[in-house]
Amino acid sequence: MTSSGTPERSPAGDALSVDNASRVNGRTPPNGHDEVARLRQALELANQQLLEATRDAGMAEVATGVLHNVGNVLTSINVTANLLCDRLRDSKVTSLTKVCALLKENSADLPGFFAKDPRAAKLTSYLENLSVTLEKDRQEGLNELATLLKSVSHVKDIIWMQQSYASVSGLVEPIHPPEIIEDALKLSTNALQRHNVQVVREFTETQTARAERHKVLQILVNLISNAKKAMDCKEPSQRKLVIRTGNGPDDTVTIQVVDNGIGIPEANLTRIFSHGFTTRKDGHGFGLHSSALAATQMGGSLTAQSAGPGQGATFTLALPGWKDAPLDGSSPS
Ligand SMILES: Nc1ncnc2c1ncn2[C@@H]1O[C@H](COP(=O)(O)OP(=O)(O)OP(=O)(O)O)[C@@H](O)[C@H]1O
Ligand SMILES: [Mg+2]
Structure with a gap:
């Protein structure tokens, strides 16, 4: 950039x-x-x-x-x-x-x-x-x-x-997670198919989220792209991406992107969100930084979990629920 x-x-x-x-x-x-x-x-x-x-x-x-x-x-x-x-x-x-x-x-x-x-x-x-x-x-x-x-x-x-x-850029509106997840997957279809990634949807009924569609789409596209790359180390037949929806604490709606790829060492779990941090030779270290920023701007958060190298990774996007989020999309007090 x-x-x-x-x-x-x-x-x-x-x-x-x-x-x-x-x-x-x-x-x-x-x-x-x-x-x-x-x-x-x-x-x-x-x-x-x-x-x-x-x-x-x-x-x-x-x-x-x-x-x-x-x-x-x-x-x-x-x-x-x-x-x-x-x-x-x-x-x-x-x-x-x-x-x-x-x-x-x-x-x-x-x-x-x-x-x-x-x-x-x-x-x-x-x-x-x-x-x-x-x-x-x-x-x-x-x-x-x-x-x-x-x-x-x-x-x-x-x-x-x-x-x-x-x-609809800039507009805070009710978001139904499965719809936006399907759009993000559609944008990624070609790459996922080429890399033989099996996509598993684990959608549970959630409340409606309050967010900006294009920001959520951008975050999900980034997470899916990272997950796909993280699974390059796996045999093509073993590559599995799980996208899960759920209700989080404090009335949040969560979307998780889970891969079984290269994993993240504990020391890097927060560093990966810094601008410019990348371990990929063609990476920019920009995707997670901008995604976390976008999540915060909507009053939500983006976090990473991994049991360590070779253990895959889970990224959790938490968004405010429709009822309790402030109308301007800023962080709830
Ligand atoms: N699903 C994942 N599994 C393992 N490591 C990951 C995963 N997602 C991100 N990372 C680590 O976080 C780093 C930063 O990711 P980020 O998306 O910000 O940048 P990038 O993918 O390297 O480059 P780009 O800016 O082009 O997306 C990656 O280089 C990688 O080390
Ligand atoms: Mg990336």
Whole structure:
């Protein structure tokens, strides 16, 4: 983060190895790739709009989380687009061109060609095989395009969600934990799936919380992202994220994010909330600091528990209940 609060770099930009809309990894796609190029251009534009929208709304923190997610989706879009380009480049359509050339060459006496030329005898089975290959290519190409369109629509969902949260920035309102948890999970779906993280929801009936939606969303996205990274040390089949809701002391509503990852040594349990504290080589040490700050601003708290290295971690977000919290969102006396 820069001192102005804007993200230092765009993870989406990092993830996308596309120089511009018409070049893929240094190669210019052959003609016929217009649709892919158009989609790329639309995505670049959407990403730009997302950045501007989040900056305008002063939601740089959420933008960082959202852009991480958009970046992940763009990475998979890039992979699929590359596959599609390879498929089109290697297409057997050129064999059809050779058949046409052969027929044209013999167009003066086609009956004679079919009667005498040994190549003509093989033509029927050749064309048959070719049609099978082309049909297979077509089907696989369509499947890849469907994946691409699904990813594009996922990006659209993320942007839509971000905008709907931005529009209510600063507003303290009744929050139903499961709804906001589902939104946070939606923003993290792609990364969680890629890391094979099993998500377990343990929702118990809670009272309504009083909080700012975008702040709670930002906190949960941060906690889920940290949990996912903390579980990188685990076998993919063992990675388990539990999200739990409950009623805490003093009429608070709690949301817990529990992972079975790398764990936290006791000495670090409070240090992790300091600005700039990170143990990850690509970390900024910003997520927990801003999340704890946001929790306090809403009259709540964010705390961490861990039985130690290798024992996983539990982060508890406590928010004031709707009945007792002061209307301005400041700490209850
Ligand atoms: N679920 C977790 N399990 C184990 N350690 C964690 C967990 N969440 C956070 N930490 C520790 O707390 C540190 C600070 O987390 P924080 O989210 O503030 O920053 P970061 O993840 O390192 O970087 P970024 O600012 O990019 O999020 C992490 O580097 C890690 O050491
Ligand atoms: Mg983090």
